[in-house]
Amino acid sequence: MRKHPDLTTKRHAKADFPVSNIRRYLEPGPIVLVTSVWKEKVNIMTMGWYTVMEFTPSLVGCVIASGNYSFGLIRSSRECVINLPTTRLVDEVVGIGNCSGQFVNKFEKFGLTAVQASAVAAPMIEECHANFECRLIDDSLVKKYNFFIFEVVKAHVAPSPKHPETIHYTGDGVFMVAGKTISRRSQFKPQHL
C-alpha cells in the first residue's frame, strides 16, 4: 500500500498548537484514543477518565486500568499520544475499546494510519482531529489508582473545524455528541478567560 503521498498531504493539514492551551480540546471531556509503543508492540486504547491538571507545564492526568494491554506499554515507555477522534470515527472508537492489543494490531484492524510523532516514539493517529504527544512525569499514583500524570510536550491540531464534533461517553454504549457552542466571553474577567 502506498501510504506516503496521502500521509504527507493529510499531515500538513495539522498545525502546531500551543501545549499550554490544550484545555481547549480536552476540558470539554471527549473520549480520546491513546497510542503507545514498546519494543515493537504498538497499541491504541480508548480513554474517558482523564483531566487537564495544569496550563504550564501542560499536564494531563489519566486513569489507565492495569488490565489494559496499553498499561504495560505506557508504564515501560513512559510515553503516549492522546489522539482526539470525532463522530466519524465512532465505530472505530467502539471497536478499539472492545478488543485487546494483546491479540490484534489495532491500526491494521481498524484501518487507521500511524504517523511518526516529533518528541515521542508512540505513533499519532492521522485520522484524528488532534494529537497530543505526552511524556510520563509522575507515576506516584499508578500503583494505587492506575493514575498517570503526563506532560504534553507537543500538540498538533487541524485548523478546522474550529469546534470539532467530538464524542463523549456516558457509559452503557451511549455517546453524547458535541452540540452547538455558546459564548459568554463578554461576561468574563480577562484573568478568568
Next chain:
Amino acid sequence: MRKHPDLTTKRHAKADFPVSNIRRYLEPGPIVLVTSVWKEKVNIMTMGWYTVMEFTPSLVGCVIASGNYSFGLIRSSRECVINLPTTRLVDEVVGIGNCSGQFVNKFEKFGLTAVQASAVAAPMIEECHANFECRLIDDSLVKKYNFFIFEVVKAHVAPSPKHPETIHYTGDGVFMVAGKTISRRSQFKPQHL
C-alpha cells in the same frame, strides 16, 4: 423568604442514584459547580478539571487551584458536593466563576437554593440536575498539583431528562452544549459496557 414549601416539592424531584454509576453524568466532561462549607463560610466554585477514577469505591479526582476561596474550605472540611448544572444555568455558572466567595455569598448573589445534603455538611444546589456528595479520601497530591481525590458517598439525580443539556467549557468564554446522543450498545461486549 418562605423557601421550604418550594424546596420540599423540588427536592422530591430528585432520586437516589447508585454512586458506582456517576460516570454516566461526569465522564462526558460537563462543567460542574462545587459547593463547600467550613465554620459558617459557604461557597460555590466552577470546576472543569476533574475525572472519574473508579467505580467502586466511587472516586473522582479534581483540581482545585489554591487561589480559590473554596480551596481552604474543602481542605479544612474534607468534604464537598459536586453539582451538575445545565444550559439554563450558564449565566450563573459564568458569574460564579468570575467572583470570589471571599467577598460575596454566591448562593444569595445568584439566587440559588441551598439544600441540606445527607452525608456531608456542604450544601447541595437545588437548581442543578444532580448532586454528588463527596468526602476527601486522598490529599497526597494536593500540595504538588492541587489535586484532590474524593469518594462520592451519596448521589441525587433528577429522573428526567435522561440526557440533561450540560455545558462543557472550552476556554476563552465559550461553552459547548451537549448535543444528541448516539447508541452503539449492540457493538459492545457486555463486560465493556
